[in-house]
Amino acid sequence: MISIILVPLGFYYVNWSKSGEGAGLYSRDWIPDAIFAYWNPDDFYQPVKSVVGVFKGEDCISCHQGVTPGIVKDWQASRHSKADKKVYCNDCHGNDHENLHLPTPKICATCHTEQHQQFEDEKRFGFPSHALAMERALDAKHFVDKPKAEVTACLQCHSVATKCDSCHSRHKFSAAEARRPEACITCHSGPPHPDDETYFNSAHGQLYLKEGDQWDWSKPLKKGNYPAPTCAYCHMDEGKHQVADKSIWKFGLKEINPLTSGNEIKRKKWITLCADCHDEKWSADQLRIMDKERKRTWGKLYQAEKILKDLRSNKKLFPSVEQRPPYPGDEDDSLIKFERIGFFEGQASAFYNVSPIERDYFDMWYFGNLGAYKGSAHGDNSFVKKWHESMDKNLNDIKIKAEKLQHSGKRKADTKIIKDIWTKGEYTEFNRENN
Amino acid sequence: MKIKLFRGYFLVCILSVLSPQLHADKNSIPSGNIDNKTCINCHEKNNPQLIKDWKNSIHASTQPVTDCISCHGKNHSNSAATARPDKTCIKCHGGDKSPEVHSYTSSKHGIIMQLEKNTYDWQQPLRQANYRAPGCSYCHMHDSNHNINSLSRHSLMDNKAADNNEMAIRSVCQNCHAPRYITRLLINGENMLEIARKKVREGTGLIEQASTLFSESELQPANKVMQEMQHHLKNVYLGVAHQSPDYQWWHGHPALDGDLLNIKGIISELYRNKDNHKP
Numbered sequence: 001m002i003s004i005i006l007v008p009l010g011f012y013y014v015n016w017s018k019s020g021e022g023a024g025l026y027s028r029d030w031i032p033d034a035i036f037a038y039w040n041p042d043d044f045y046q047p048v049k050s051v052v053g054v055f056k057g058e059d060c061i062s063c064h065q066g067v068t069p070g071i072v073k074d075w076q077a078s079r080h081s082k083a084d085k086k087v088y089c090n091d092c093h094g095n096d097h098e099n100l101h102l103p104t105p106k107i108c109a110t111c112h113t114e115q116h117q118q119f120e121d122e123k124r125f126g127f128p129s130h131a132l133a134m135e136r137a138l139d140a141k142h143f144v145d146k147p148k149a150e151v152t153a154c155l156q157c158h159s160v161a162t163k164c165d166s167c168h169s170r171h172k173f174s175a176a177e178a179r180r181p182e183a184c185i186t187c188h189s190g191p192p193h194p195d196d197e198t199y200f201n202s203a204h205g206q207l208y209l210k211e212g213d214q215w216d217w218s219k220p221l222k223k224g225n226y227p228a229p230t231c232a233y234c235h236m237d238e239g240k241h242q243v244a245d246k247s248i249w250k251f252g253l254k255e256i257n258p259l260t261s262g263n264e265i266k267r268k269k270w271i272t273l274c275a276d277c278h279d280e281k282w283s284a285d286q287l288r289i290m291d292k293e294r295k296r297t298w299g300k301l302y303q304a305e306k307i308l309k310d311l312r313s314n315k316k317l318f319p320s321v322e323q324r325p326p327y328p329g330d331e332d333d334s335l336i337k338f339e340r341i342g343f344f345e346g347q348a349s350a351f352y353n354v355s356p357i358e359r360d361y362f363d364m365w366y367f368g369n370l371g372a373y374k375g376s377a378h379g380d381n382s383f384v385k386k387w388h389e390s391m392d393k394n395l396n397d398i399k400i401k402a403e404k405l406q407h408s409g410k411r412k413a414d415t416k417i418i419k420d421i422w423t424k425g426e427y428t429e430f431n432r433e434n435n
Numbered sequence: 436m437k438i439k440l441f442r443g444y445f446l447v448c449i450l451s452v453l454s455p456q457l458h459a460d461k462n463s464i465p466s467g468n469i470d471n472k473t474c475i476n477c478h479e480k481n482n483p484q485l486i487k488d489w490k491n492s493i494h495a496s497t498q499p500v501t502d503c504i505s506c507h508g509k510n511h512s513n514s515a516a517t518a519r520p521d522k523t524c525i526k527c528h529g530g531d532k533s534p535e536v537h538s539y540t541s542s543k544h545g546i547i548m549q550l551e552k553n554t555y556d557w558q559q560p561l562r563q564a565n566y567r568a569p570g571c572s573y574c575h576m577h578d579s580n581h582n583i584n585s586l587s588r589h590s591l592m593d594n595k596a597a598d599n600n601e602m603a604i605r606s607v608c609q610n611c612h613a614p615r616y617i618t619r620l621l622i623n624g625e626n627m628l629e630i631a632r633k634k635v636r637e638g639t640g641l642i643e644q645a646s647t648l649f650s651e652s653e654l655q656p657a658n659k660v661m662q663e664m665q666h667h668l669k670n671v672y673l674g675v676a677h678q679s680p681d682y683q684w685w686h687g688h689p690a691l692d693g694d695l696l697n698i699k700g701i702i703s704e705l706y707r708n709k710d711n712h713k714p
Binding site: 033034035037038048067068069070071073074077147149150152153154156157169172177180182183185186187189190191192196213318319351352353354355356359362363408415417418421422425426427428430 | 541542543546547549550553563564567609610611612613615616619620622623626627629630633634636637640641674678679680681683684685686687688689692693695696697699700701702703704706707710
């Protein structure tokens with residue numbers, strides 16, 4: 001009986017919460033920046049009304065040759081312009097200039113059905129996934145909370161879910177370009193996912209850097225076609241448009257059991273793939289070495305997490321949750337406020353407005369851990385070493401700071417000045433007023 | 436809008452008709468190695484605007500001066516094609532790993548350039564999307580404009596400086612991108628940078644306020660973080676300018692958030708200790 005009432009109520013609530021000016025689960029809490037139209041066209045794009053008329057493909061080309069010559073040259077170099085039945089501008093954007101649209105994956109799927117199905121199919125593996133990347137960004141607490149001009153940075157990469165040109169750059173949409181590792185690195189770089197550096201440092205990457213320009217990139221990503229594997233060769237083998245089906249350790253933000261039957265199947269898939277060049281036992285050993293590295297990392301992370309949770313139980317974190325701005329979203333949502341520590345409490349959004357020791361843990365978890373993971377996964381031992389040293393330093397800092405905090409006596413700092421330091425100031429107030 | 440576009444198109448037509456006459460008489464092109472003086476003397480007669488632009492640019496006042504030879508080499512043949520590729524700029528601008536360069540090379544423009552640069556005809560002038568991806572010179576020296584200052588945005592902390600070159604920058608982007616997209620991107624970028632400045636000003640304000648109560652040595656750790664903050668602000672600036680999400684975000688905003696909370700942590704600790712030590 002209760003479920004008869006609760007289930008429809010739940011549906012109603014989710015639909016209501018998704019019907020705001022923004023998008024996603026917290027759409028009622030934020031207003032999009034105008035640029036979002038281009039990163040998430042399905043939700044935000046409105047056509048430009050400056051040019052009136054209904055045009056044929058040839059008309060688009062002849063006018064845009066003068067207006068935006070770059071995109072016309074690109075199209076002319078693309079397969080779209082060379083097909084028996086040319087794929088013109090209007091085939092993807094529409095004919096009516098006052099009602100043009102941006103091509104989303106659904107539109108590309110009109111012709112590229114198989115690739116789109118593979119891309120959509122990725123959703124069943126859950127996060128992380130290209131196909132779910134936009135949802136992931138929009139539903140993140142810090143995305144909802146922070147000023148939208150700031151978090152535009154997120155959407156530029158998370159729009160891999162909403163536009164195919166993240167990898168097949170417009171208007172050439174080249175498969176050969178997307179096969180090359182560089183196509184991935186605009187997003188797969190930087191502290192939490194140094195896929196670029198770790199791959200280029202690896203033996204595979206070194207060979208690519210040396211010889212890659214000479215390889216024939218028009219060939220599909222199949223056994224025997226490339227002398228060394230690249231991002232896409234391994235993660236999108238056989239040209240399959242999804243990257244999640246073999247992922248064992250996923251994003252690396254929580255510990256998983258690498259030995260479940262599901263993960264053993266994934267492991268076999270990796271070994272089969274590596275067997276293009278490597279002996280089965282050798283490949284299996286490499287994967288076990290990675291499991292060991294992960295275990296070592298999680299040993300360190302749990303130590304840090306425990307120290308922080310102890311400080312929290314003893315009410316020694318400074319500033320405490322009462323002295324600083326609320327965890328993103330808590331202002332409206334949460335009756336009981338507490339410092340968020342660890343993956344399951346929402347650590348991913350706890351990188352601002354937290355105490356220095358909590359941020360040390362964030363750095364250790366998000367940068368050290370993930371740097372070591374990618375070093376380990378891509379065969380770059382220098383990165384594993386570098387980031388383990390960094391985690392050791394973070395852990396040491398955390399221990400020293402915790403020692404001081406444990407002996408800091410009664411929290412006397414409820415004085416106005418401490419609260420002002422943490423809750424006032426130009427950015428902090430701007431953030432509170434703008435999301 | 437249509438009038439503006441027409442005007443732009445008209446200008447391009449005029450320029451392309453005139454451009455052969457802007458070049459020196461073929462017979463007078465020197466052969467063998469030449470020095471900077473020779474370049475200036477000749478081009479001042481044949482193309483005074485080019486020399487004037489260079490003299491107004493920051494290149495003319497660097498130490499040592501970034502002169503014609505620095506980019507074009509000593510040999511006149513092929514000198515334009517020698518100067519145009521990114522590697523010419525990169526050798527002075529910090530090398531491949533500097534934020535100035537890496538924020539570009541990791542952007543979509545940069546990766547397309549990396550993959551296609553060997554297929555480009557570098558004899559082509561830097562205009563009309565003659566190159567599929569814009570390199571350093573395509574944007575910052577568009578249409579052979581030798582005053583790079585006029586195609587750059589300068590000030591890290593001052594948002595008023597941003598408007599000066601906007602029209603010139605827009606016209607470059609417009610070779611490939613739609614006007615509304617450019618407008619929104621420029622506004623968004625300016626706002627994203629201004630938010631980064633807010634973080635820096637908040638940190639600076641806190642240190643200044645605390646300096647009335649605490650000694651320089653007590654505030655030294657906070658000032659050290661402030662130096663980091665300046666680097667991270669610059670990363671946002673470069674990320675916005677070169678369209679690198681990684682520099683806008685991971686090397687930029689969350690790094691600034693960490694700096695700001697560390698400054699707050701250091702200063703609130705000072706206040707707390709002071710409080711606790713009161714008799």
